[in-house]
Amino acid sequence: NHEYTHYLDGRFNMYGDWNANISTPTLWWIEGLAEYVSYGYLRRHNTWAAGEASRQTYNLSTLFDTTQQHDQDRVYAWGYLAVYYLVENRPADVAKILGYYRTGSWQAARSYIKQNIGTRYDADFRRWLLT
Template identity: 50%
Template sequence: MAGRGEILADCPAARAVGVAPWVVSTHVDPRHLDVWWGEGIAEYISSLLPRRHLASAVAEAGKHTYTLRTLFDTTYANSDVSRTYDWGYLAARYMVEKHPADVSTVLGYYRAGDWTAARSFLTSLDYESDWNAWLTAVAAGA
């Protein structure tokens, strides 16, 4: 049976909007801190389809509720629907659009099952100032 990443990488919707296979080829393990990515990238891909707009995520962006670092620590146990999906989308979109090399790095760790290295890498990132400016721009319609 194909893994979740293989299925997503061959997803017609992802191909239709030009999302690179490296963006979607991962899987979510709820025991680890990759929920932000798995749920977020699913929302990101769906937002690229015609007539799909994530108004709730745009509204959330203006609230600046979570730091990017906090979102990297999202689990199903410590989040609600908004944090999992809206904020996961915002974190995934930000990372894909602003820091694709970092996405490649963390996905390499996720694929290898090296959760410690992934967490160490993510916690070493310091994009909070840029993240907040970006959230303001998204809330304004960017």
Template identity: 35%
Template sequence: FGHPTEKVVWWSEGIAEYIANEKDNQAALDTIRDGSTYTLSEVFETTYDGFDVDRIYRWGYLAVRFMFERHKDDVNQMLVETRQGNWSNYKATINQWANLYQSEFEQWQQSLVSGGAPNAVITANNEGKVGESITFSSENSTDTDGQIVSVLWDFGDGTASTQTQPTHQYGSEGQYTVSLTVTDNDGLTATA
């Protein structure tokens, strides 16, 4: 294991923070919320000279956690390169990650600080007769960090609705599985 010839502060400090905090690093989440974001490319170029604690530790942690959670095989390959002292391949690898994964990294960050996916809840009478109107409701569905912006009902008979309180009539006797998919203002979905 030779002396690194490329910047590895993001990895060395990020992995230490990840081991110490696992998925419970409130300080890192707070940096996302306060708007001080960095691209993967910027994080990978971090050194100890002239950079603040957030960039060195918090964003190093976020980059490491992202790569472990989403691209563990890539991390394993990068570690092979660094253990062999192949720093030019390491540099090419992290440059590739910066290009390939930036958009996903941004979406992943938002998923960490949002309240998560909404909760879809179906309210309806479980029994009815052929030709009888049955009222369904999504009104008990919730979103802890925003609001539900759309609903999609699948009545199990090939028909659907986007109303929050639709009525539906079944044309033939049988058992039908109804599903409700709700989408929140963060674009997250849940299905009941």
């Protein structure tokens, strides 16, 4: 499910090839969506992410900067939490970001994420992590 979600995301959301896709930090979305859809489709509880959430390690705004240099907890468990939060609580922002990703407007997406969203949801994300 995780890998098939990558295929669908790569085919229908992320414009162009892998190098284009990660020309800005998009890993939170790529791995987070694959985890979110995988666990959601299977109706499985993500105990890994739940454990991480209880520790409140990262702000949402920090997760937007996740790259392949970060550890698996941050890439997968925290990517899952970021996508879960945004899809279910901030769908308009997800639609906006995907609009940019689907046209390969990487810098516009990055600007939207860093400037329009920025730290605006950090407090709400932190609260949501404990729910």
